[in-house]
Amino acid sequence: MTTKFYASFLILFLITCLTACNNGPKVITPSTDNGNTENKGIFSPDPATQVTSDETTAVGNELHKVIVEEVLPTTRYVYLRVKEGEEEFWIATRKAEIHKGEVYLYRGGLLKTDFESKEYNRVFDNIYLVSNLVSEDHSKHVISTDAPKDNAKKELTVKEDIPTHTEKPILHKGTIKISELVSDPKKYEGHTVQLSGKCVKVNPNIMSRNWIHLQDGSKDDFDMVITSNTFVPEGKDITIKAVVSLNRDFGAGYKYDLILENGTLVE
Numbered sequence: 001m002t003t004k005f006y007a008s009f010l011i012l013f014l015i016t017c018l019t020a021c022n023n024g025p026k027v028i029t030p031s032t033d034n035g036n037t038e039n040k041g042i043f044s045p046d047p048a049t050q051v052t053s054d055e056t057t058a059v060g061n062e063l064h065k066v067i068v069e070e071v072l073p074t075t076r077y078v079y080l081r082v083k084e085g086e087e088e089f090w091i092a093t094r095k096a097e098i099h100k101g102e103v104y105l106y107r108g109g110l111l112k113t114d115f116e117s118k119e120y121n122r123v124f125d126n127i128y129l130v131s132n133l134v135s136e137d138h139s140k141h142v143i144s145t146d147a148p149k150d151n152a153k154k155e156l157t158v159k160e161d162i163p164t165h166t167e168k169p170i171l172h173k174g175t176i177k178i179s180e181l182v183s184d185p186k187k188y189e190g191h192t193v194q195l196s197g198k199c200v201k202v203n204p205n206i207m208s209r210n211w212i213h214l215q216d217g218s219k220d221d222f223d224m225v226i227t228s229n230t231f232v233p234e235g236k237d238i239t240i241k242a243v244v245s246l247n248r249d250f251g252a253g254y255k256y257d258l259i260l261e262n263g264t265l266v267e
Contacts, residue, residue, distance in 0.1 A: 179218035228263035
């Protein structure tokens with residue numbers, strides 16, 4: 001009798017323990033699903049050229065001089081493998097006509113890590129996002145100013161101390177062609193001239209100037225570079241007055257045999 005009692009008691013005790021274990025606190029495993037966290041593109045969202053990155057770091061504003069070794073264009077942007085000194089790295093900038101082997105300049109940029117290009121289906125470990133990339137040879141279309149004058153009729157009837165652009169300029173009335181200017185630039189040195197044409201390119205806000213590239217078709221695709229405080233959008237037809245300067249070196253690769261400065265738009 002006693003043995004049966006203890007056996008029944010033991011069975012009841014075990015059932016109670018098992019029930020208590022099952023009713024204990026439950027452990028909830030945290031979810032590792034973060035959802036879709038796709039980041040925006042390097043300049044603005046575009047599904048065709050969307051890129052993603054895990055980290056963005058601003059870098060300094062020092063001037064970089066790089067040689068382009070590889071060009072990967074996309075619909076809106078271009079990826080460039082460049083070399084600066086002994087260091088090779090990738091940069092991304094807005095789509096432009098970039099040539100392999102040429103030298104370009106830029107300042108600052110954003111460093112991104114684990115940067116994914118969906119068009120090329122690849123991830124760049126490190127890449128710099130650059131907003132404004134400029135060719136070192138800005139004046140490659142500019143002709144030499146050492147050509148002799150054809151005859152005495154082209155000589156200016158002014159004193160030897162021709163005023164510069166920092167003094168009161170001599171005004172040539174009426175619009176001239178770019179071909180006229182580049183055929184005899186010394187004739188117009190220090191003078192204000194008026195040109196009409198299309199703005200085919202602009203490099204804004206560099207050294208407190210906008211660098212306008214103007215074409216009028218009179219000299220094939222020759223770009224006449226004009227500095228101005230006025231911003232002109234690409235593709236706009238304009239008439240502009242500016243002062244003719246020769247042999248100007250602004251530094252940072254901005255060196256010109258012929259350039260127009262202090263341009264003002266003519267309404």
